Amino acid sequence: MHYFIFPEKDTTIFEASSSLNSGLDEVLEIRKNVSDTGASVDVSRILIKFDTTFFQEASSSGLIPQTGSRAAKYFLNLYDANPKALAASQSLFAYAISGSWDMGTGRSYDNPQTSDGCSWKYRYSETDGTLWASGSGANDGAGGVWYSSSVAPAASASLNHQSRDLKIDVTGTVNNWLNGTVINDGFLVKRSGSVGNNHPSASEGNTDRLGSFSFFSSNTHTIFPPTLEAVWDDSSWTTGSLDALTSANLEDSVIYMKGLRPEYKENSRARFRVVGRERFPSATFSTTPAGLTIKYLPSGSSFYSITDAETNDIIVPFGTGSKLSCDSTGNYFNLDLQGYQPERYYTLQFRVVTDEGTADELDQYYDEGFTFKVSQ
Numbered sequence: 001m002h003y004f005i006f007p008e009k010d011t012t013i014f015e016a017s018s019s020l021n022s023g024l025d026e027v028l029e030i031r032k033n034v035s036d037t038g039a040s041v042d043v044s045r046i047l048i049k050f051d052t053t054f055f056q057e058a059s060s061s062g063l064i065p066q067t068g069s070r071a072a073k074y075f076l077n078l079y080d081a082n083p084k085a086l087a088a089s090q091s092l093f094a095y096a097i098s099g100s101w102d103m104g105t106g107r108s109y110d111n112p113q114t115s116d117g118c119s120w121k122y123r124y125s126e127t128d129g130t131l132w133a134s135g136s137g138a139n140d141g142a143g144g145v146w147y148s149s150s151v152a153p154a155a156s157a158s159l160n161h162q163s164r165d166l167k168i169d170v171t172g173t174v175n176n177w178l179n180g181t182v183i184n185d186g187f188l189v190k191r192s193g194s195v196g197n198n199h200p201s202a203s204e205g206n207t208d209r210l211g212s213f214s215f216f217s218s219n220t221h222t223i224f225p226p227t228l229e230a231v232w233d234d235s236s237w238t239t240g241s242l243d244a245l246t247s248a249n250l251e252d253s254v255i256y257m258k259g260l261r262p263e264y265k266e267n268s269r270a271r272f273r274v275v276g277r278e279r280f281p282s283a284t285f286s287t288t289p290a291g292l293t294i295k296y297l298p299s300g301s302s303f304y305s306i307t308d309a310e311t312n313d314i315i316v317p318f319g320t321g322s323k324l325s326c327d328s329t330g331n332y333f334n335l336d337l338q339g340y341q342p343e344r345y346y347t348l349q350f351r352v353v354t355d356e357g358t359a360d361e362l363d364q365y366y367d368e369g370f371t372f373k374v375s376q
Contacts, residue, residue, distance in 0.1 A: 001234040002316045003064075004227040004339025005055075007218040009103035009186075010048040013119055013144060015195060019126040021106030021117035026220050027081045030092065030190060030213040038207040043195060045144055046215070047101060047118065048076075049186025050228040056178050065232055066175065072232035074174040076155075076187060078215035079224035080164040086211035089160045090203060093192055095146035096173045097185040099123065099132075143195060144188045152176045156192075159213075166215060174228075223308070223341045231321035237299050240328030245276050245295045247354045247362065252279045255297075255350050255366040258330070263373045266342040274304070274324060274331040274350065294330045301353040304333050309345035309371055318351045342376040 011023040016033070031044040055074075058064040064072045076094055102124045104117010115126040121142050123130045132145050153172035170187065177184040191210070193202025203210060216224045245253060258273040276297045302324040306316040316322050324331045340346070350366040 001230075001232055001334065001336065002321050003054075003230045003336055005050050005052075006339065007226050007228075008049050008051045010046065010218050010226060011103050011118060012044050012046055012108070014042070014044045014108070015120050015143060016042040017108075017113065017119070018121040018142065019113070019115045019119050020108065021104035021114050021119050021125070022108040023102075023104035023117045024107050024219055026217055028078065028189075028215045028217045028226070032191065032204070032210050032212060034207055034209050041195070041205065041207060043191070043204055046078075046189040047097065047144060047186060048189065048226060049097075049184070052174065052177055052184055052228070055174065055230060059178055064230060066178070070233040072230050073169060073171045075229045075231065076166070076168045076170045076189075077227045077229055078166040078189070079226070081214040081216045081220075081224075083164055083213045084211055085209070086160070086164070086213070087208070089158060090210055091156045091158045091192060092166060092168070092189055092213070093154050093156045094168045094170055094173070094187045094189050095154050096152035096176065096182055097188050098145045098147050098182075100185055101144075146188045147182060152182050164213070166213075170228075223311075223344065227339060229339075231319075233320050233323060234325075234334065235300075235323035236325045236327070238327050239296050242326075242328065242330065243293075243295050245278070245297060247360065249278045249295070250276075250298075250352060250354050250362060250364065253277065253352075253364075254279050255352075256368065257348070257370050260370060260372060263375050264337055266340060266374050266376060267338050269334065269336045271332050271334050272304075272348070273329075274333070276331065276352070296326045297324060297331050297352055298354055299326065301356060302331065303351045305349045305351065306335075307347050307349070308341075309347045315340070315346065324350075337374055340374045342374050345371050345373050347371050 010028060012025060012029045014020055028046045029044050030046060033042045059066045101118040106114030106117060117125055123132055132142055155168045155170045155173060157166055157168040176182050191204035193204040195205055216222055218225050253276055255276050258275050264270050275294055303318040303322045305318045305322060307314050324333055348370040352364050354362045
């Protein structure tokens with residue numbers, strides 16, 4: 001299962017404008033501006049918070065497993081919004097923020113400047129005057145406050161000028177929120193190091209020209225707002241009296257969908273039925289046509305994938321979180337449409353692996369144009 005939630009709030013804070021609030025900007029930025037002489041460096045950082053109440057309730061009830069081989073992983077997803085002059089390869093880090101903050105209603109291009117929310121210098125607003133300050137186990141100073149790795153682990157991801165969407169595995173931090181080790185005040189996303197630190201490995205503080213990242217914010221007018229994604233294996237396997245499709249059957253097989261509706265409501269939960277059969281079943285004496293006999297696909301190695309039909313962006317990849325299930329009537333998967341963009345079309349594809357790790361391994365993909373719409 002892949003389950004997506006959108007931000008409760010997000011903003012960018014700028015070192016060069018220490019009181020500026022940009023809570024309503026359409027993009028989030030991790031800038032690094034280096035003067036021509038290299039004498040000054042100005043940076044920015046991203047603050048973003050998600051309401052994890054559902055994850056808390058679902059993990060408590062056992063819907064989302066938190067331990068064992070099926071334990072959920074959590075990913076922070078930020079989507080490319082035309083970055084500038086990026087270096088070939090670099091990393092970004094996500095830290096757990098220590099302490100509350102207000103998003104505000106400013107924009108980076110406001111004139112006069114808006115300062116009614118958090119900024120590089122203030123947690124809430126310039127008028128309120130509450131500075132970013134240290135808490136137990138936290139690093140302090142302007143530019144936000146975050147927990148050290150000994151309290152809440154930092155997470156990172158590498159990007160380059162070709163792969164500019166950001167996907168960071170933040171499982172450690174989210175688990176700490178869910179088990180109460182730290183309070184969820186969101187993530188702070190930045191380069192490594194610190195302002196003013198000119199050590200060669202401190203990519204935020206040194207004078208290397210690394211370019212500026214831009215990601216769509218929760219206020220974007222595109223289909224790419226940030227998400228916090230939970231991924232876990234929700235597959236279930238009970239075949240009843242059904243027969244399996246053998247490796248020989250699968251060499252020339254057909255996969256189709258049973259009862260696929262053209263449209264599903266956003267935020268609904270639906271079950272999708274998947275049927276596999278031999279393309280040319282053997283002739284037998286029976287009152288039921290062999291082509292209508294349902295058989296099940298291989299357990300643990302049959303997957304689905306979901307892509308945006310227009311952009312071809314992969315929403316759900318083949319993997320642990322997209323295994324097919326089976327019950328006495330055939331294969332299926334459950335889909336929670338929370339986090340899917342309404343009034344858009346999505347395409348389903350399938351992958352079946354047989355005899356994995358052997359000389360007879362088959363890795364087959366099925367793209368038959370199965371499409372559905374998510375409606376409001």
